[in-house]
Amino acid sequence: MRRALTAATTLAAVVALTATGCSASGEKASGPAEIVIWHGQEDTSAKTIEKLVTRFNDTHKDVRVRVESGGATADGMLPKITAALTSDAYPDIAYLYGSWAPNVARNPKVADLTAYTKTPEARWQDFWANERESVTVQGKVIGFPAVVDNMVVLYNKKLLDKAGIEHPKPDWTWADFREMSKKMTAPGDGVFGATWPISGGEEAVWGLWPMLWQAGGDILSPDQRKATFNSPAGQQALDLLRAMAVEDKSLYLDSSPAEKGQKLFESGRLGFFMSGPWVLPDLQAAKVDYGVVQLPGTNGNHETVSGPDNWVVFNHDERRVKAATTFLSWLTAPEQELEWMTATGSLPIRESITKLPGYQDYLKKYPGVDVISANLANAKRVRPPTTKYPRVSSFVADAIAKTLLGRTTTKEALDEAAAKADAALAVPGS
Structure with missing residues (x-):
């Protein structure tokens, strides 16, 4: 092993000399x-x-x-x-x-x-x-x-008008978001008020973080050693989404990594779509009559995720x-x-x-x-700068999916995810 390391080091030195364009005599590259x-x-x-x-x-x-x-x-x-x-x-x-x-x-x-x-x-x-x-x-x-x-809400003007709903204003709330979504939903026509990804990726948790932050919560403790997303603020955020999915049936649960939610929005069968600037060229190509508004707020806080x-x-x-x-x-x-x-x-x-x-x-x-x-x-905060974040995110994504599918309560799902996150965060190094 020692010899192999020495040989590798020697080779690396030769490669480095070649890469810098310098010869062994120290001549500069031309x-x-x-x-x-x-x-x-x-x-x-x-x-x-x-x-x-x-x-x-x-x-x-x-x-x-x-x-x-x-x-x-x-x-x-x-x-x-x-x-x-x-x-x-x-x-x-x-x-x-x-x-x-x-x-x-x-x-x-x-x-x-x-x-x-x-x-x-x-x-x-x-x-x-x-x-x-x-x-x-x-x-x-x-x-x-x-x-x-950053994340905003795109809305279909025609669906709002058809439901007799005034277009959302910058000072709207999550209660407004839920009520408007419920009014636009027509399951028989394949029309939903909003959508949420449950495919297990980062896209599932991305939209939850602003709701958590707005309510005064955070993802991890300041020292990044403990999960805090299962706080009352986190439960409040996920409770609202669960109510929309389980009670109102206004939330289309997107289990496809291909992002069917965007396709529904482009085809006029989705009222609200939480996304960002990258979708604007697609919406223009699809000739969608859309509007854009900042995220709903909590107590006047409209913090978003970037x-x-x-x-x-x-x-x-x-x-x-x-x-x-x-x-x-x-x-x-x-x-x-x-x-x-x-x-x-x-x-x-x-x-x-x-x-x-x-x-x-x-x-x-x-x-x-x-x-x-x-x-x-x-956009006041970024996701936790820790190598453990991808694992934490995957645990929360799983909790969101279980909750929105009605398989467990919000508290049970988030507490289970927090326990898994704490175990991962406790492991030294990577």
Whole structure:
């Protein structure tokens, strides 16, 4: 074993010398620094990032970016990166969900950009606060913000009008949400007031967290060692959803990972759909007459949940890390970001973008995106920055499914999930 480690270390040193473009005598590399980015995007997003990379390469002589999908969609990027980091086949930059930051930050091959963020060219304070928090793990900045979003409620204007319901106003409550959903529901016609995923993924719990936060609860204790989502606030949130599903029959329970709920909304058979800016291009293509409003509130609190994603930087050598920061500084600059937003419907990741002349054209292209953009002010917290979060989330997702299917009470389901979460959180390390 010792010999194998020594051989591996020697090989790594040779690879490192090759990667830096330096010879054993310390000669500096010639030509541009070449870096690879795995973007994991699809369709319009993929075409847009590739277009921007081409423009960067045409206008920058010292850095050459090679763009790749990474062989996976954004959903599958974490296992792809995890496998790649066991060798030298990892990229310089990869698109990763913000909730994965604690998982990847532990790897020594992840670059530390903390010092760079303090330089004027980074314009770090121009990013929204929750984005900066998402890309920082225990004081270490591991990349740049890539995308920011938040959850709102999209509503079908025709279904509301048919039921004689006034369109929701910004100050509406969860009681309003339930009552309106009940009035729009027509099971015989396959029409439901709202939907909730029960397929067991993060999408099942994502919408519960704002309800929990609004009621004064939290997911974990401040030291992240105990589950607190089974508090009275958590029970209150899930009780409302259970009442809609079991008593009112107004909640369509979506057990399909293919997200049938969105298809129901697009086909005019769903009144409310809790989602984010990424669905706006789909709704426009389906010619849905929709409106957008912030989440219902509790005692005037309309807190939402946000899922900032990151461009994580990996360290092959100092020269390539510097090249990566040069590229990402350019890519996330307001002008490039506005082009990305206009093509994809995503939200501004920098406050200064909203002051650009073309921002108003972007707002006109995506009706309702102004509401979603303004709703960033209600995104006050991020999901717990712990490697244990995926397991905690899976326990809660299971509790939600059991509850909404009427198989158990809210308290029993959440208490069981909390006990499992506490056991997982008590295990040292990963």
